[in-house]
Amino acid sequence: xxxxxxxxxxxxxxxxxxxxxxxxxxxxxxxxxxxxxxxxxxxxxxxxxxxxxxxxxxxxxxxxxxxxxxxxxxxxxxxxxxxxxxxxxxxxxxxxxxxxxxxxxxxxxxxxxxxxxxxxxxxxxxxxxxxxxxxxxxxxxxxxxxxxxxxxxxxxxxxxxxxxxxxxxxxxxxxxxxxxxxxxxxxxxxxxxxxxxxxxxxxxxxxxxxxxxxxxxxxxxxxxxxxxxxxxxxxxxxxxxxxxxxxxxxxxxxxxxxxxxxxxxxxxxxxxxxxxxxxxxxxxxxxxxxx
Numbered sequence: 394x395x396x397x398x399x400x401x402x403x404x405x406x407x408x409x410x411x412x413x414x415x416x417x418x419x420x421x422x423x424x425x426x427x428x429x430x431x432x433x434x435x436x437x438x439x440x441x442x443x444x445x446x447x448x449x450x451x452x453x454x455x456x457x458x459x460x461x462x463x464x465x466x467x468x469x470x471x472x473x474x475x476x477x478x479x480x481x482x483x484x485x486x487x488x489x490x491x492x493x494x495x496x497x498x499x500x501x502x503x504x505x506x507x508x509x510x511x512x513x514x515x516x517x518x519x520x521x522x523x524x525x526x527x528x529x530x531x532x533x534x535x536x537x538x539x540x541x542x543x544x545x546x547x548x549x550x551x552x553x554x555x556x557x558x559x560x561x562x563x564x565x566x567x568x569x570x571x572x573x574x575x576x577x578x579x580x581x582x583x584x585x586x587x588x589x590x591x592x593x594x595x596x597x598x599x600x601x602x603x604x605x606x607x608x609x610x611x612x613x614x615x616x617x618x619x620x621x622x623x624x625x626x627x628x629x630x631x632x633x634x635x636x637x638x639x640x641x642x643x644x645x646x647x648x649x650x651x652x653x654x655x656x657x658x659x660x661x662x663x664x665x666x667x668x669x670x671x672x673x674x675x676x677x678x679x680x681x682x683x684x
């Protein structure tokens with residue numbers, strides 16, 4: 394090989410063995426360059442695709458398991474409605490759908506998840522670990538399939554009649570009346586509370602003895618429209634808003650407007666029974682977001 398050819402070959406190969414400036418910089422800075430790349434370059438602006446997930450609320454993970462006990466079938470479901478990330482667990486909803494089924498036909502409930510959320514909110518407020526289900530989904534049909542009655546909000550899986558062991562029904566109903574977009578019925582003689590999700594809140598008290606279908610006395614709902622206008626999905630979470638004191642009216646019979654609503658109902662209830670018009674049920678699931 395000629396001397397000139399060897400010199401030219403060495404001159405060509407020198408850049409291949411020379412240290413790369415970028416590699417040397419990476420070696421000196423450690424992971425700084427890699428972090429800058431993942432942060433989206435200069436300025437520390439993190440791209441949406443690489444942004445970290447928001448921190449989870451530790452209160453959801455700290456929620457205890459609740460035992461839902463159906464007193465008619467003597468079946469129980471013990472579970473947490475919420476997962477640790479704050480979402481509702483669909484597997485738990487499916488189990489509760491079976492527990493809340495129509496007893497005569499055995500048909501699973503098309504349960505409205507928001508109603509379950511409100512029941513968990515009640516359990517959290519009174520720090521209980523058990524809820525007794527008196528009645529939930531009702532098709533109004535017998536085991537043979539013959540329809541015998543209409544069931545209102547029970548017939549669409551929105552309503553649940555329940556008890557909170559160790560807590561007076563009047564106190565449970567008073568707290569439930571502070572919610573938005575709900576129907577709350579107090580049955581003091583039978584010892585349970587009715588709750589359902591509906592578009593416009595309505596409250597009542599049933600003074601019947603053995604029958605569920607006795608006379609319902611409407612209760613005042615003076616602050617309900619204001620609460621419904623300002624409703625947000627956070628209001629259905631298991632905790633009351635921070636810094637807000639919930640005042641419970643455990644004597645609804647003394648509420649303003651109760652006597653007037655009672656006289657109005659007495660004057661028109663027989664006319665309503667003769668009418669064949671069936672009002673449309675507007676179930677409120679909370680999926681439409683903040684009004």
